Amino acid sequence: MRIIERYVLFPGRHHLLTRFQAEYLHRLAAATEATIVWAVTSANHDNTRRNPVPYHRREAAIERFSLVSGLRSLVVPVFDTAPTDAFAEVTLKSIAVATGIELTPADTVVACSTPEVAKLYELLGFPIALAEAEPLLPVTPERPFDVLLRLAAGDESWRELAHPATIDVYQRYRLVDQVRTVVNDPLVGDEGGLTATRDYRTYVEAFADAAERKWTAVRRHVRPGRIVDIGCGAGSLLELADREPGLHESDLIGVEVARHLYQECLHKKAQGVFHNANVYFYQRNVLGGAIFADRSVDTTLTFALTHEIWSYGSRRESLLQFARRIFDHTAPGGVWINSDVCGPDDRGRQVLIWLADDDGDNPAQPRHDLADLDAEAVREYVSGLSTRARLDQFAVDFAFPFTFEAPEQGMVRIELGPAMDFLTRKDYVDNWLSETKEQFCGLSFAEWAELLAEVGFELDPASAPIRNDWVIDNRIAPVADLMDLDGQPLDWPTTHLLAVARRPHNS
Structure with a gap:
């Protein structure tokens, strides 16, 4: 007679284990000496609000939990x-592939307190044990993620609810501060990206296309040694640094907060793209805390990053905090090279812009429901609008409110800053709802120089405001004119900046 081995399938993210779970699972498994099958979901995710702890640390805590319990x-x-x-x-197929065990309703009970997930197993015929959701419990226990949120909030009572195995692993691997940093991070979404609407495939392609031009512009300012690219995207710039003979003994370090891009960096390294043995990648947000020791970095590179810190953080306050972190980790004589978009010096000036209205549709009113549409529907709608109508839609979706007047058809009276924010963004239809959360013209070059000096950097003479004439000639000028309030033509203003900021040798 074949003895049916009993199992308890316990699916979940399992970032934190509780004392209640130990008691509950022990009771559930005791009668049949069942094996607990921990299906650790989102095992390939970490460093996000929903998944702050990497899988290998979760596995270590579960193994210790099992031994102690x-x-x-x-x-x-x-x-x-x-x-x-x-x-x-x-989940069942993943378990079968990993262990060779095919769980069935005849030999397995599913322990799950999430009704939506429990229902999926119930439809397959599995009996369900509701864990924290059991209706007959004298007191409703806190769910593990709620205990983790206590930890993130600085509430030390989490230690009374968490199992000693979790406390031990968290302490040994210094996960308490990491969890608090990740969960409370103001810049990073639940799944490890800046926004939920960003198409990272197009960003990877854009980074790769522009990398050589960017590297050519800054190569002569790079100081060998420890070279860090913050916001490294898919690592395209570091690929070029890797090919430089003069940097073959340097450490090349990429820091990326977006999970999708960070994983692409790891994939490239695993595929042998980099020849330098000292290439490393971290998924971190620099605003969340220091990554590198003070005075330990020779060159820091940031490309198309600082406007995101401005936009998703607390504007100048966040940029100042970021600049101070870079100053702290820069070695005396080291350099921070920042290339990004930039606002005009007089961005509050009232100007007139003429916008074409014969290059697309002109609906009577802009839409207020684009967030309810899928990405392709948003792209199709926005790309079908005329330049003039696209301004109306931009005013609805842009996260930085502005006003304008329309004294006559096609003509708009508006401040120069929001005018350039619109004109430099109007063609980004593939990521419209993501791009409209960001402000390009938050600071002028002069204001950037002031901020860097406040931190302690000295601005190299190579630093300069830049106008991207290709964008002007190909994207803006064909559908727009810029004038003063008397109708006299104005030159198109600065669109970008290159800041080469050095930490003084005696600092």
């Missing part, structure tokens, strides 16, 4: 998938 366990990583009604089937 006297439970027989199997721990199986389950990689993240797009939302699907087949989530339960995907």
